[in-house]
Amino acid sequence: MAISIGRVKAANSTTAPVGTIDPVKKVADTVKKVAEPVRNTVDKMKTAWTAFEAMNPVMAKAASLTPVGVAVRVASKAGEKVKDRVLANINPIGYDTDRRGRSASFTKRIIDGLILDKKEPLKKEMEKKAPAEYIERQDLLSLYLGRKQKNNSIGISSYRPTVGDNPKHQYVTSALAEGKIRQGVAEIANIKSNSLEEIKGKVLAAIKSGTMGIPESGKGGFHVKLPAMNEATMDVGEDEKGYYISYSDRWDINPIRGTASILKKSPKAAAIAKHLGVSAVEDINPIGRPVNIYGRVYINKKTGKVIK
Numbered sequence: 050m051a052i053s054i055g056r057v058k059a060a061n062s063t064t065a066p067v068g069t070i071d072p073v074k075k076v077a078d079t080v081k082k083v084a085e086p087v088r089n090t091v092d093k094m095k096t097a098w099t100a101f102e103a104m105n106p107v108m109a110k111a112a113s114l115t116p117v118g119v120a121v122r123v124a125s126k127a128g129e130k131v132k133d134r135v136l137a138n139i140n141p142i143g144y145d146t147d148r149r150g151r152s153a154s155f156t157k158r159i160i161d162g163l164i165l166d167k168k169e170p171l172k173k174e175m176e177k178k179a180p181a182e183y184i185e186r187q188d189l190l191s192l193y194l195g196r197k198q199k200n201n202s203i204g205i206s207s208y209r210p211t212v213g214d215n216p217k218h219q220y221v222t223s224a225l226a227e228g229k230i231r232q233g234v235a236e237i238a239n240i241k242s243n244s245l246e247e248i249k250g251k252v253l254a255a256i257k258s259g260t261m262g263i264p265e266s267g268k269g270g271f272h273v274k275l276p277a278m279n280e281a282t283m284d285v286g287e288d289e290k291g292y293y294i295s296y297s298d299r300w301d302i303n304p305i306r307g308t309a310s311i312l313k314k315s316p317k318a319a320a321i322a323k324h325l326g327v328s329a330v331e332d333i334n335p336i337g338r339p340v341n342i343y344g345r346v347y348i349n350k351k352t353g354k355v356i357k
Contacts, residue, residue: 131163131336132194138162139302140172141186185225185277192221193337208345210297211286215341217227222344225276226296230283230346231355233261234294241353248292248348249285256283278342286345289355293345301339 139162156291175183181202188198206220234240237255242248253271255261262273264284271283278298321343347356 078157083304109167117232131215132196134163135194135302135336136167136170136187136196138166138168139190140175141167141184141302142175180278181225185223189221189277189340189342190302191299192340195337203340207341208295208343210295210343218341220341220343223275223277223296223342226278226281226342227344227346229262229276230296234346234348234355236351238319239353241346241351245285245287245292252283252285252294281342291350294348295343295345297344298342299339300342301337310343 084196139158158169162169184200185202188200188202191198192203202224204222204224206222209220231254237251237260240248240251242251252261256271256273257264262275262281265272265274265280273281273283275281275283275296275298278296278300281296281298284295286295348354349356
């Protein structure tokens, strides 16, 4: 899921004439060459500094008083301040900022939430009501920002994807998403089967009918909206435990992803992201890192019921 945090006015087409240098590709290549190494270097410096402080706290204290040390501490504190305000002010559910459903622009949300330190109206409502989805999304937001969960509503997954797994990723689970899938399985008639393809067909039919999540608009297959996630992917597999329905998502607040994202509003932004690569943009994001969600709900082959 990607929470897009605003609307962007559409720009004109950016296709370059044949035989000329594509300015969009040039910008994208430059960003990738410069920003990614900078982000990686910063991460390495933070790791090295943490190790240095642990090994020799006295020297680390002295080094922190040098001009370079002061600059590092100021930059670090500024980054943590931004994260504090994202957690405190940005609503992690949806994009609207008032009860009438009016969406704020990306710029307004940044100015109000991060610069003016103003809490979004819907954020205030969610804090008072504290629905389960808000609690999960707020914990996901904390993980995205590299912070500890406040409510510990997000669990560590016991499983990893069979396709596209990244050994560097730690996967987490959503109790709300699994609850929705379990409910969907219970509502599917005669889900028990000896055929994996037949199970897949029944699950896909349940998704299209809205029994198991909400079908993602304009997308076929197993793309679905689940609680705490906007654009989750579901699949059906089989192992020694039986059939299972898996769900996955890369959860972030990247403004270039999502159904209300910059890419949907601006051809120029879409062209740059196409050359740059969405994953590269996520990797150089200075605020946080995507949270990788992956979980499974198992089905008993004989009874067709969920294995608890």
